[in-house]
Amino acid sequence: MRSFVEQRIGSEYLVPLFGVFNAAEEIDLDKLPEKFVLKCTHDSQSTFVCTDKSYFDFVEAKKRLNVALHRNWYWQGREWAYLGITPRIVAEAFLDEPGRATPTDYKFYCFDGKAALVQTDADRFTNHEMQYFSTEWEQRGDIDHEVSEHEPTVKPENYELMLELSEKLSDGFPHVRVDWYNISGKPYFGEMTFYTGGGYDPFYALEEQPDRLDRELGDLFVLPTVSHLEKYCDWSCPSSKRSLGADNA
Incomplete structure (x- = not known):
């Protein structure tokens, strides 16, 4: 990595x-x-x-x-x-962020090189504060997923740079979350993960249609077609064909 x-x-x-x-x-x-x-x-x-x-x-x-x-x-x-x-x-x-026990995580949910949602996690091992923002740093008050009641996380210095770098790293991947730390205005790469919460964590909306946010993000998740995957698969192997639905093609 x-x-x-x-x-x-x-x-x-x-x-x-x-x-x-x-x-x-x-x-x-x-x-x-x-x-x-x-x-x-x-x-x-x-x-x-x-x-x-x-x-x-x-x-x-x-x-x-x-x-x-x-x-x-x-x-x-x-x-x-x-x-x-x-x-x-x-x-x-150890990345030392003033005023924090551990540095704040900035997590960018990206879809083929385009960020769609930002999650922040502050003091995650002590007094965990989780919040969500649009890519324009507008707080997403419609998300009900372990969100803290603290004041909104302050937009970090060099936020636009982290956004730009996240989109560069995620280019070519249908979906990946790119995580960062920001220490005194200097971004540090944390990780890239394809399975937030193991793929099981829902994004509940505070309204009558609680699955709306899952749909909103899911619509951005465009999986590659079988023709795109052909060059990565050994088509002489029956299990490869079954996994891509080729037996029914």
Whole structure:
């Protein structure tokens, strides 16, 4: 993923990387700075944030990271891209946002190179604040999905740059969510995910037609045709034909 981002928009938006490890025992705590983040490359929810080494429970972190390394996230929700990923641990720089325990996430829901919705998540590990905005930074008050009652998130410096970069990264994908951090006006790439909430989280609307927002976003999700997929499939394999409905063509 880092190489993909570097090729499309440049390496200056990548979070500094301290190391990549095949097992937690390979991590030398003495070689890491005072603040850092440990997380797995192949799953979700295995993130450990250290802001002070003297209080960081490295023994517990190693134990839980090793458990995560033996977990295949594919079986959680059948998200196929997770199936063949080699499990690893990465150590990255801790991004320090003033006034926040952890940096705010800015998530751009993109459809073939065009952003349609922005989600913000502030202090997600403590006092979680989730909000939604249009791409013009108008708060979407019609969305009822774990939305907090806090004041609207302030439009970040260089928001337009994050929007532009998200659309560049998402170009060519029917749908992908592109996530960012913004530290003192400097955007840092977070991740790209094709399955928000494993593909199960609905976007309820505060009205008589609660599924309207799912329809609104779904109409933007244009899947490629079978003819477009032919060049990526081995048509000598019967299972490939069945998966694309070719047996009934």
